[in-house]
Amino acid sequence: MTTTLQTAIGDLEPGSVAVLGLPWDESSSFVRGAAAAPPHIRQALHSPASNLACEAGVDLATEHRFRDLGDLELDMAPEAFDFITETVDRVLSRKARLLALGGDHSVTYPIVRAYARHFPRLNLLHFDAHPDLYDEFEGSRLSHACPFARIMEEGLVQRLVQVGIRTMNPHQQAQAERFGVEVVSMRDLIPEHDFDFDGPVYLSFDLDALDPAFAPGVAHREAGGLSTRECLRLIGRLRVPLVGADIVELNPSRDLHDLTAVVAAKLVKELSSRMLDL
Numbered sequence: 001m002t003t004t005l006q007t008a009i010g011d012l013e014p015g016s017v018a019v020l021g022l023p024w025d026e027s028s029s030f031v032r033g034a035a036a037a038p039p040h041i042r043q044a045l046h047s048p049a050s051n052l053a054c055e056a057g058v059d060l061a062t063e064h065r066f067r068d069l070g071d072l073e074l075d076m077a078p079e080a081f082d083f084i085t086e087t088v089d090r091v092l093s094r095k096a097r098l099l100a101l102g103g104d105h106s107v108t109y110p111i112v113r114a115y116a117r118h119f120p121r122l123n124l125l126h127f128d129a130h131p132d133l134y135d136e137f138e139g140s141r142l143s144h145a146c147p148f149a150r151i152m153e154e155g156l157v158q159r160l161v162q163v164g165i166r167t168m169n170p171h172q173q174a175q176a177e178r179f180g181v182e183v184v185s186m187r188d189l190i191p192e193h194d195f196d197f198d199g200p201v202y203l204s205f206d207l208d209a210l211d212p213a214f215a216p217g218v219a220h221r222e223a224g225g226l227s228t229r230e231c232l233r234l235i236g237r238l239r240v241p242l243v244g245a246d247i248v249e250l251n252p253s254r255d256l257h258d259l260t261a262v263v264a265a266k267l268v269k270e271l272s273s274r275m276l277d278l
C-alpha cells in the first residue's frame with residue numbers, strides 16, 4: 001500500500017464516504033475493459049457540464065466528508081483480492097463508508113469479505129441483469145459471474161436480495177435455492193417494491209441492471225431492464241442505513257459518448273448522499 005493511500009485512509013473521519021477505484025477486469029468474461037472505468041466516472045462526476053448537487057440537497061462540492069482515495073494498484077489474483085479486502089478493512093476501521101468504483105463484478109466478493117468483519121448482520125442488495133451465482137465460470141471460481149456464490153458459501157451476509165434479474169438459468173436457479181437468495185426478477189418487479197431489511201445494507205450495483213437504452217457501456221447488454229429513475233426510486237425506498245456500495249461493470253470501450261459514465265456519476269452522487277445521511 002502506498003503511503004499516500006495510507007495517509008488518505010488515516011485522514012478519514014467517522015461517517016465519511018470514501019470513493020475507491022478498483023481498476024480490475026481480469027475476471028471478466030466475453031470482453032475486458034471495465035478496468036478503465038474509474039477515471040471515466042470521475043471525469044463525468046467532475047465535468048463542468050453538471051455539478052455535485054444531490055437530489056436530497058447535499059452538495060458534495062462543499063461536503064468535507066466526501067473523499068476520493070484514488071485507485072488501487074491491482075496486479076494478479078488472488079493477491080489483488082486480498083489487497084482489496086485489507087484496504088476496505090482499513091477504511092471500515094475508520095468508521096467510514098466505502099463507495100467502490102469497478103472494475104468488473106468480481107471485486108464485490110473481496111469487498112464484502114471485509115464488510116463481514118465489521119457488520120455481522122449485513123444485508124446485501126444487488127442490482128443486476130444477472131444473478132452472478134455460477135459455481136465456476138470458464139474454469140474460474142473468481143470470475144465476475146461467481147461473486148455471489150462465494151459470498152453465500154462463506155456466509156458473509158445475512159440476506160442477499162437481487163433486483164432486476166432477467167437471465168436466470170437452471171444452474172443459477174439451483175444455486176439461488178441452495179443459498180436462499182431472494183430474487184426479485186425484472187418481470188415481477190413493481191415500482192412500489194418494499195424492502196423489508198431490518199439492518200444495514202451494502203448495495204452492489206451492476207450497471208447492466210439498467211436497460212441498455214440508459215446504460216449501453218457494459219459488456220453484457222440485456223434488454224428489458226430498469227430506467228435510471230426506477231433505480232433511484234427503489235434505492236430511495238430503503239429504510240435502513242446504507243453502509244457501503246459499489247458501482248461495477250462500466251466498460252468505456254462499449255460506451256457511447258460516456259453516457260453510461262454519466263449514469264455511474266449520478267449513482268455516485270445519490271449513493272453518497274444516501275450514505276452521508278445516517
Ligand SMILES: [Mn+2]
Nearest residue numbers: 129130206208
Ligand atoms: Mn450483470
